[in-house]
Amino acid sequence: MSNLQYLHGFGNEFESEALTGALPIGRFSPQRVNYGLYAEQFSSTAFTAPRADNRRTWFYRIRPSVMQSDYSALDTGLIRTAPSNEIPTPPSMLRWNPIPMATQPTDFIEGLVTLATNGSAAMQAGMAVHMYRANQSMTERFFTNADGELLFIPQQGGLRLHTECGVLEVNSGEIAVIPRGMKFRVVLLDHEVRGYLCENYGHPFILPERGPVGANGYANDRDFEIPVAAYEDREGQFELVTKFMGQLYRCELDHSPLDVVAWTGNSVPYRYDLARFNVMNTVSYDHPDPSIFTVLTSPSGTAGVANIDFVIFPPRWMVAENTFRPPWYHRNVMSELMGLIHGVYDAKETGFLPGGMSLHNSHAPHGPEAAVFEKASQVELTPQRYENTLAFMLESRYVIQPTRYALECPERQQNYLDCWAGLKKQFTGATL
Ligand code: FE2
Numbered sequence: 001m002s003n004l005q006y007l008h009g010f011g012n013e014f015e016s017e018a019l020t021g022a023l024p025i026g027r028f029s030p031q032r033v034n035y036g037l038y039a040e041q042f043s044s045t046a047f048t049a050p051r052a053d054n055r056r057t058w059f060y061r062i063r064p065s066v067m068q069s070d071y072s073a074l075d076t077g078l079i080r081t082a083p084s085n086e087i088p089t090p091p092s093m094l095r096w097n098p099i100p101m102a103t104q105p106t107d108f109i110e111g112l113v114t115l116a117t118n119g120s121a122a123m124q125a126g127m128a129v130h131m132y133r134a135n136q137s138m139t140e141r142f143f144t145n146a147d148g149e150l151l152f153i154p155q156q157g158g159l160r161l162h163t164e165c166g167v168l169e170v171n172s173g174e175i176a177v178i179p180r181g182m183k184f185r186v187v188l189l190d191h192e193v194r195g196y197l198c199e200n201y202g203h204p205f206i207l208p209e210r211g212p213v214g215a216n217g218y219a220n221d222r223d224f225e226i227p228v229a230a231y232e233d234r235e236g237q238f239e240l241v242t243k244f245m246g247q248l249y250r251c252e253l254d255h256s257p258l259d260v261v262a263w264t265g266n267s268v269p270y271r272y273d274l275a276r277f278n279v280m281n282t283v284s285y286d287h288p289d290p291s292i293f294t295v296l297t298s299p300s301g302t303a304g305v306a307n308i309d310f311v312i313f314p315p316r317w318m319v320a321e322n323t324f325r326p327p328w329y330h331r332n333v334m335s336e337l338m339g340l341i342h343g344v345y346d347a348k349e350t351g352f353l354p355g356g357m358s359l360h361n362s363h364a365p366h367g368p369e370a371a372v373f374e375k376a377s378q379v380e381l382t383p384q385r386y387e388n389t390l391a392f393m394l395e396s397r398y399v400i401q402p403t404r405y406a407l408e409c410p411e412r413q414q415n416y417l418d419c420w421a422g423l424k425k426q427f428t429g430a431t432l
Contacts, residue, residue, distance in 0.1 A: 004167055006225035010207055010270070011055075016166065016229040017262035028058045028264075037261055038064040042164075044179050044204060044267035055179070055204060057265025059164060062233060063255055065183075068240060071249035077110065080403045081147055081246030082117035082126050082201065087404040093364050094402065095416040098355030099409070101156075101192050102133040108159075108186035109143055109241055109248075110134075112197070115357060115406040116337060118398035119307070121147040121201045121246060125300065126398045127308050128199040129337055129357075135192040138185035141239040142257055145180060147246065148201040151296070151310065152176040153392060155341050155355050157193030159186055163269045164260045166227030172341060173390060175295075175310075176271040177205060183240065183257045184269070194355060196339050198394055202307035204267075205296035213280060219295045223276040226268045232256035274390065279316045285323045290393065305397050306334075313345060313391040319383045326376050329367030335400045336360045336393055343389035347372055351419055352391075358416075361399050370422030 007014050017023040022037060024030045029039045037060040044055040080086070102111050111133035119126015127148070152159065158171035163184040170176035171189070178184055180200075207219055234256040242249045272295070280292050293311045300307040318325050326347045338345075338358045345352050347368040352358060360366040368376065394400075406412065 005228045008222050010221040010224040011266055013266050014226050014268055015264035018229040018231055019261055022060055022262035033060055040064050055267040057263055057267045059260045060262040062259035069252040071251045074248040074250045076248045078113040078405055080114040080117055081121050083120045084117045087407055089401040093360055093366055095358040095413045096356055097411040098353055099131045099411055101194055102135050105136050106134050107136040107138050108132055108134045114403050116400045116402045118396055118400045119201055125202050130197040132197050133194045137187040142183050142185045143241050144183045146244040148199040149180045149204055150178045151198040154195035158189030160189055162258055164258055165263055165268050166230040168227045168271050170271050174271055174273045178269045179267045200298050200308055203298045205298050208294045208297045217278045219277055224270045224272050226270050229262050231261045232258045274312055277314055279314055281316055282320050285320050287327055300397055309395040311393040315387050317385050324376055326368045326372055331363045331365050333362055334395050335362050336395050337400050338393045341390040345391040369419035
């Protein structure tokens with residue numbers, strides 16, 4: 001399955017058919033669809049959303065989605081959904097070691113643990129940040145999330161995502177996004193996997209504007225990959241797990257719900273190799289604001305103020321002259337949650353581990369640890385290539401609230417602030 005086919009682009013009208021002639025021509029809903037398929041529209045935006053924002057896909061499937069049993073509630077385990085006020089949010093700077101891998105047989109749904117939420121799923125604003133850990137593939141059960149679209153950020157091991165639009169694979173260093181409400185199952189490409197999962201309650205992710213950068217650069221549209229139609233014509237006993245308003249439900253199916261033979265539209269799952277990000281950076285002085293590394297953004301409705309910015313810190317050249325090159329000390333009205341996919345992050349050379357996480361909420365002071373400050377203040381500023389590093393940030397206008405699990409788990413670093421304890425008073429009253 002590693003020779004999967006993909007379409008290319010971002011947000012455009014795609015179409016794909018697994019059987020020749022399955023896709024109606026010239027209309028979406030003919031009186032009879034070829035091959036005896038049912039037509040079903042999948043709307044990801046309001047019917048009347050402006051054309052530039054409008055997202056929907058037409059499925060041509062073996063059975064319509066209404067053919068399912070009624071729902072019954074399932075234990076939600078460690079999954080939390082905003083608004084979640086189960087524990088007060090401290091103003092503190094916070095950091096965690098990696099959440100351990102699963103030890104019992106665990107599939108993608110069972111291994112989900114929510115570390116933070118903000119906004120409100122019901123109000124379609126904010127997000128949740130989960131970790132997934134799994135060692136079992138989903139074969140007879142499927143998942144759909146009515147509360148938000150899902151951004152997969154694999155940290156260890158690869159996934160094959162079987163979706164209504166087809167199959168895509170995503171490995172560490174890549175990301176994948178599945179639209180809100182789309183059905184899928186997760187097959188593991190490795191014995192055990194772990195990764196970050198951002199659940200976006202708000203506006204679907206889009207590519208940020210480029211401004212004076214021009215027509216090319218940052219994440220280029222053509223590098224996003226969309227699966228081709230691939231259907232399962234399986235009958236038997238299946239389970240569909242649905243997350244709705246924070247609660248998990250299950251229903252029974254006598255067939256696989258991934259039975260879409262052809263589809264056309266622009267609400268689709270996609271993957272992106274973060275190594276293809278065209279990194280912009282200074283060639284004169286100062287560290288630019290990290291927004292220059294934005295891969296995807298979920299707008300909030302206020303121009304320039306994101307519901308979520310997904311930002312990466314990839315390998316890159318640093319050439320700034322007469323500059324403190326690491327990210328500067330700062331306090332930010334926006335809230336910043338960071339994770340590390342692999343390697344070492346330039347502002348924190350110890351303690352911020354692959355699979356770990358840090359959280360600096362609105363106006364929490366943060367910046368380089370003491371040792372990094374000392375080194376970066378003294379080092380000779382020759383051109384330097386940052387290698388073996390891939391960190392990311394989820395930045396939001398809404399305060400990010402850790403779950404009770406996150407605040408009380410043993411992986412929380414109670415001594416995080418010690419990383420700044422070695423900063424010394426440099427002031428002498430004399431000029432340099
Ligand atoms: Fe920051």
